[in-house]
Amino acid sequence: xxxxEELKLLGWWAPxxxxxxxxxxxxxxxxxxxxxxxxxxxxxxxxxLIASNPVYKKVPVLIHNGKPICESLLIVEYLDDALGLPGNxxxxxxxxxxxxxxxxxxxxxxxxKLFPSCAxxxxxxxxxxxxxxxxxxxxxxRHLEAILAECSKGEVEAPFxxxxxxxxxxxxxxxxxxxxxxxxxxxxxxxxVDPARTxxxxxxxxxxxxxxxxxxxxxxxxxxxxxxxxxxxxxxNIAVTxx
Ligand SMILES: N[C@@H](CCC(=O)N[C@@H](CS)C(=O)NCC(=O)O)C(=O)O
Numbered sequence: 001x002x003x004x005e006e007l008k009l010l011g012w013w014a015p016x017x018x019x020x021x022x023x024x025x026x027x028x029x030x031x032x033x034x035x036x037x038x039x040x041x042x043x044x045x046x047x048x049l050i051a052s053n054p055v056y057k058k059v060p061v062l063i064h065n066g067k068p069i070c071e072s073l074l075i076v077e078y079l080d081d082a083l084g085l086p087g088n089x090x091x092x093x094x095x096x097x098x099x100x101x102x103x104x105x106x107x108x109x110x111x112x113k114l115f116p117s118c119a120x121x122x123x124x125x126x127x128x129x130x131x132x133x134x135x136x137x138x139x140x141x142r143h144l145e146a147i148l149a150e151c152s153k154g155e156v157e158a159p160f161x162x163x164x165x166x167x168x169x170x171x172x173x174x175x176x177x178x179x180x181x182x183x184x185x186x187x188x189x190x191x192x193v194d195p196a197r198t199x200x201x202x203x204x205x206x207x208x209x210x211x212x213x214x215x216x217x218x219x220x221x222x223x224x225x226x227x228x229x230x231x232x233x234x235x236x237n238i239a240v241t242x243x
Pocket of ligand 1 (some may be wrong): 012017018019020021054057058059062070072121
């Protein structure tokens with residue numbers, strides 16, 4: 001409950017491992033909003049989830065005063081639109097229309113291209129295909145390095161994509177940080193967000209990991225690795241010994 005508003009978040013049964021649920025949780029935390037977390041059983045989805053997201057039947061779903069909002073990026077935008085400026089007193093999305101459009105473009109890029117390429121590193125077994133996924137991921141991270149440099153252009157380096165405070169693109173991308181680390185480790189590649197290749201992005205990642213209020217939400221990378229190998233590898237038909 002937040003100031004008479006009823007907020008429920010339908011989330012994943014294993015905390016921290018779903019970047020999409022984490023994204024919604026990060027936005028709620030940045031807004032300083034309290035809510036009831038309802039974990040979904042991965043084998044047996046609740047009637048509430050099926051009724052709230054009948055099209056995709058996926059989490060996260062935010063339920064605000066009984067009304068469901070689906071899709072993690074839309075949830076972040078909705079919190080900004082519907083619940084005003086509690087928390088740090090700043091909107092999550094930039095005020096300037098052009099900056100908003102850019103933030104939305106790169107957030108969609110992270111969702112549609114970067115993260116699938118990164119997860120694809122583990123899903124592909126053939127050497128050549130895997131090398132392609134690695135290159136796609138590193139190229140995506142180089143794009144984001146350039147965007148981060150653009151955000152700070154002509155000024156003292158801004159700590160976040162959102163400027164002085166965590167903003168839309170910080171949340172959209174920051175929810176993937178544990179995955180970048182876990183995939184780099186499991187694939188034997190070392191850190192994907194590497195200070196030698198993308199120094200600004202690596203420094204941003206370090207700041208984001210320890211920033212209030214998101215740091216408490218980030219899962220341990222060991223736990224995430226365990227989830228990937230024990231839960232996802234069998235689903236993807238990958239033998240643990242393949243790495
Ligand atoms: N595009 C969605 C993706 C959500 C998603 O893939 N959620 C996963 C958990 S990480 C899920 O609910 N999976 C259950 C299923 O696929 O049946 C978003 O951004 O919210």
